[in-house]
Amino acid sequence: MLVSTIAGAATFALPKDGSTVVGEVKVVVPTPDNTLLDLMRHFDLGYDEITSANPRVSVWTPKANTRVVIPTRFILPPKPWEGIVVNIPQRRMYYFPVPKKGQPAQVITYPISIAREGWSTPLGTSKVTAKYRDPGWFVPKSIRDEHREEEGVELPEYFPPGPDNPMGMLAMRTGWPGIYLHATNRPWGIGMRTSHGCMHLYPEDAAELFPQLKVGTPFRVINQPVLVGDAGGQVWMASYDGVAEYPDQPAPATLAASLLDQRIMEAVLAGQPLDQDRVRKLLADPSAIPQSLNADSPALSTALAALPAESYAFAPYGIDANDASLPEPRQHRDDAASVAP
Structure with missing residues (x-):
């Protein structure tokens, strides 16, 4: 049977026993047409996470029957657990929403891209100050100059809203000047050092987080390797x-x-x-x-x-998925043959 899906973020109930670790590591065996990039996006991981967990696996051409480790166990950041906490070296953010009445407290975590060398995101505390749908982007002269010097290509002064906008289609501004948490038009770069101080999300993660996040939400950035x-x-x-x-x-x-x-x-x-x-x-x-x-x-x-391996038979995302649009649901054969551990 074929089923379709777009994977979402990892959401966990906050432990009540004093534990500070959530999630579990798993192992999958992908079909030959999948890359580590397909797996990282499906399981909501970043490039650094999937490659460090699988140092001997080819990013583009994993061998047949390769066991791929999916590192979806996380140590929570230091308290306080409120609002958004971004750990720069981990290249991951945690959102601690205010619990709804009668519901357990939760944490939602997303992989992010972080700043390139020389463009460091400020450390410390701030808050979400505004939210924007379909933002345009006036490219700062400093970024245009850097791009011309490094790439030999002139960037436009303005990117209109749309799938090619580096700001993506959803953006959340912090109290630091020019620093946003936003979607991206290059989702395959999630987990890398690609930004000029902002923090990038997969388009689907931004779409999930944006309606939940209120202006005024605390925003803390830490550097804890x-x-x-x-x-x-x-x-x-x-x-x-x-x-x-x-x-x-x-x-x-x-x-x-x-x-x-x-x-x-x-x-x-x-x-x-x-x-x-x-x-x-x-x-x-x-x-x-x-x-x-x-x-x-x-x-x-x-x-x-010792972990059993699960068969991973989702269709690859494809090259068309590398822009700011939400990816199309992908098909999976849930009757695929089981994989021996």
């Missing part, structure tokens, strides 16, 4: 490539030490020591997949090898 969380009685850690141009930020090793200091003592007292080798390896080789640091838990490679 190491995240430590707790779940299932274990300590989890993930690390990301740092963004060096922010001044006065602690080194990843220093940040990890401060985050783990109390947990190391508690683990020793509980007779469940943490594996310091895993900490060192994560710092040396950043990974988007949170890993358990408990010495008695399986290594990540062992845990991934």
Whole structure:
């Protein structure tokens, strides 16, 4: 049977037991006509996330029967959990909507593109100050000059609303001058360093977030290349490539030490020591997949090898999907043959 779908963002109920880790990692085996870019968009991941989770898999031509890791387990950012929190090195944002009466508190997370070197997004707190449908974009002279120098091509002074507008079709302005959270006309760049300070969303993610987000929503931007969380009685850690141009930020090793200091003592007292080798390896080789640091838990490679593989038989997005329009629903054979783990 054929079914159609457009994948949405990852939405989770906020843990009530003190846990700070949500989601699960999965493994899929795609049909030969799919690329890692198709998988990353379907599962609402960014380029850096899908490639770091699958370092030996070709982005464009995964081999037949390749097991592709889908890193959809996330360590939540430091509290307060309100409004929007963007973690620049993680290249991901979290939206903590105000709970509806009688409903559990939730978190919704989206991958984003971040600023190119030299165009850093401000750190700190702000708020959503305005929302725009079908925005036009007057291109700043500094961006036109840079594009002419690097690409040898002159950008127009103005992009009208439409699928070729780099602002996309939906934009949310922050209190920082010229800094927006907005859709993009180049969705295959989500998860990369592509912007001039703004944060880019897949068009479908912007369409999902835009009607929910109110003007005045708190907006916090952090630079935290190491995240430590707790779940299932274990300590989890993930690390990301740092963004060096922010001044006065602690080194990843220093940040990890401060985050783990109390947990190391508690683990020793509980007779469940943490594996310091895993900490060192994560710092040396950043990974988007949170890993358990408990010495008695399986290594990540062992845990991934034990996961069953699901067949992924959605049709590829196609080259026409690389603009600011919403992608067309894609077909999937839900009676596709099962895949052996």
